[in-house]
Amino acid sequence: MSDFALSFDKASRLSAERAMAVSPLVWKLKRLFNIGSERELREALRVINMLAKEVINQRRKMGFSKHKDLLSRFMNNVDDETCLRDIVISFLLAGRDTVASALTSFFWLLAKHPQVELEILLEADKVIGANKELRSFEELGKLHYLQAAVYECMRLYPPVQFDSKFCVEDDVLPDGTKVKSGTRVTYHPYAMGRLEDLWGEDSMEFRPQRWLKGGVFHHENPFKYPVFQAGLRVCMGKEMALMEIKCVTLSLIRSFHFKLLPPVVNHATPRFSPGLTATFRFGLPVIVGDRKIEFSE
Template sequence: MIIDVLELGKSCTNTDKSLRRLNLVSKAKQAHFDNLCDWYTHLLKKSPTGSIRIHVLRNIVTADPENVQHILKSRFENYPKGKPFSVLLGDLLGQGIFNVDGDSWTFQRKMASLELGSVSIRMHAFGIVESEIRSRLIPLLSSASGNQRVLDLQDVFRRFSFDNICKFSFGFDPGCLEFSLPVSEFAEAFDLASKLSAQRGLAASSLIWKAKRVLNLGSEKELKQAITMVDEFAQRMINQRREMGFSDKHDLLSRFMRTIDDDKYLRDIVVSFILAGRDTVASGLTSFFWLLSQHPKVESTIREELERVVPSCDDRPFVTFDQMREMHYLHAAVCESLRLFPPVQFDSKFAQDDDVLPDCTFVRKGTRVTYHPYAMGRMERVWGSNCLEFNPERWLKNGRYMPENPYKYPVFQAGLRVCLGKEMALAEMKCVVLAIVSRFNIRVADPNRKPIFAPGLTATVRGGLPIFVQERGA
C-alpha cells in the first residue's frame, strides 16, 4: 500500500512552494524501521513544522508543543475523542470515562477527581502496592536469583499491575503474581479484548471489522467471547458488593456504587480504569528497566540517593511516601524514561469544526488529529541536541526536580483531560524501582536487543523482556 504524505511547510497560504510530496511504500518503511512509531518520528523530524498530513487516513500528526496545547487546552471543545474512537473501543469500554465526551465525560471526571484526589484513596492504593511488592514481587525475584532462570520482566510487571488494579478497582485479588504464575481467565480475556479492540484500528476500512462483527466471524467472534467473560466477571463483582455491602469499602467500585445504581455504567467505568491502570504502569516499568540495563550509572545514582534518604542496612524497610518525595533523582529518572518510552505513544482527537493549528496547518471538520508523545521525545527542536539520550539530569536544577511544560511532555495528556491517576502511577512505579534496585541486580538477557513494539492500545514489547536476577551481595 502506498501512503501519500504531505509535509507541511511554514506558510499559511496555499501558494507555499516549499510543500513537498513524499510517496512512501510501506515495505520500504518496514525495512528501515522496526516500529511504526519510529517511522512517524522520522517523518515528523523531516517536516519543517513538526506536523504531517496522511491523506489516505485523513489524519494530521503533530509533534509541535504549541499544537498540542491548542488541541488539549485552547480549543479543547473542538477536539473531543470523537465518534470514530468511541465506536472502535465501544464494545470493550462502553460509556467509560476514556471513551466518552460531553456531559457523560464531565460527570465521570468530577466523580473520579473527587475519589482519586482524596488522601485516603491514595494511601489505600499505596498500601496495596506495598503489599504486592512485599508478598509476591520480591519473593518471586528472589526465587530466580542466582540460578540462571530467565524471567520475562514485562510479564512479571503485567501480572503485578493487574493484581494491583483489580484490588484497587474491585477489591478482588486475581493472584496473577503468585509463585506459580497461574493463568487468570479474567486477565487473559481482558488482554485479548484489549488487543483485538486495538487491531480494529489497523483495518484498511472500518467496514471490514464492522462486517465481521455483524457476521460474528474471526477476530470479532473472539472479541465478543472475550468481552462476554469480562462482562460476566464485572457483574459478579458488582453483585458481590451489593450482597456484602459497600459503604465501608475503599475499592473504586464500592465508592462509585454509593452514587451510581446502573450496573452497566458501573461496569464501563471500572473496566476503563483497569485498562488505564494496568497496561500503562507495566509498560512504563518495562521500558525503565531496559534503559537502566543500558545505563548502570543511573542505577548506581538511584541507589546512592536511596542510601542518603533512607540510611539502613540489609532488610531495608519500605520507603514511606514522604521519603519518596525527597528522591528527586529517582523521580527525574522515571520521567526521563517516560519521555523516551511513553506507554501511550500517540493519542487522537477528531475536529468538530474547521480550524487552523498554531503552525498554520488547516484542519478540516471531521479530520483525525494526532499528537505523538513518542516522537516528541525524540525531536531536537523540542528537547535539544541530546534528545535521544537517557539523561535524568535534564529534569534537575540544583539537585531538585523541575517539571516541564506538560504540552512539551504530554505523557499523561494535559489540559482538561490530564490523567487523574498520574501521581498514583508514578508512586507505584517508584515503589517498584526502589524495591528492586535496592535488593537485586537485573540484567537483560540480550542487552543489544532494542524494544520492538506490538500493535496495541499501549506500548507492549514484542517477545517481552527476558532478564536474569541476582540478589545484591549474594
C-alpha cells in the same frame, strides 16, 4: 494466566488492530457478519463484561456504603450497572498495562545504564537510610533523581505512544490550522519525546539529569511532554502511577540485581511495539540475583 487477563489482552490487541486497519469498513463488515477477529473480540468482551460485573456483585455483597476504596465510592454515586461495569473496565485498561509497560522499559534502561541505577540506589540510601524501608509519601517526594529517571524513561518509551481524538465540530488550532468536524487528530508522545527541536541534540540519549535543576526535579510543560496527556482530560491516575513505578522499582532494585539475558535469536533487542498500550513484544527476559551477591558469568 486467568481467563480475565487473557481476554483483556486479546480485546486490547484486537481493538488496537481496528485502529490500524486500512479502512474501518473491513472490521465493520466482520462485526456485521460476526466473523474472524470481530468474533474473537465479541467473545473476549463477553468474558470481560461478565467478570467486571462479578467484581461489582462481590463488592455489593461485602457492603460498599461505608468503604472508601475507589469502586465503593463510584458505587455510592452511580446507579447504572452498565456505567459501573464500564468504569471498572476503564480503570483496569488505564492502570494495568500502562504501569507494567513503564516498568518494563525502566528495568531495560536501568540494566543498560548501571550508573543511573547506582545513582538511584545512592539517593535512596541518603534519603531513606541504608537498609531502611521507605516510610512515607513525603519521603518518596524527596527522591528527585528517581523521579527524573522515571520521567526520562517515559519520554523515550511512553506507555501510550499515540492517542487519537475526533473533532466534534469545525475548529481552528492555535497555529491557524483548520480542523473539520469528524477529523481524526492524533498526538504522538513517542515521536515528540525524540524530537531534537523539543529536547535538544541529545534527544535520543537516556539522561535523567535533563529533568534536574540544582539536584531538584522540575516539571516540563505537559503539552511538550504529553505522556499523561495534558489539559482537562489529563490522566486521572498520574500520581498513583508514578508512585507505583517508583515504589516497585525501589523495592526491587534495592534487594535484587537484574541482568538482561544474552540476545536470543529473533529477540536480539527488545522491540517496543504499538498497541492500545505499547510494550516490549517478547517481554524482557532477565536473570534475577541477590543484590548482595555478585553475578558469576
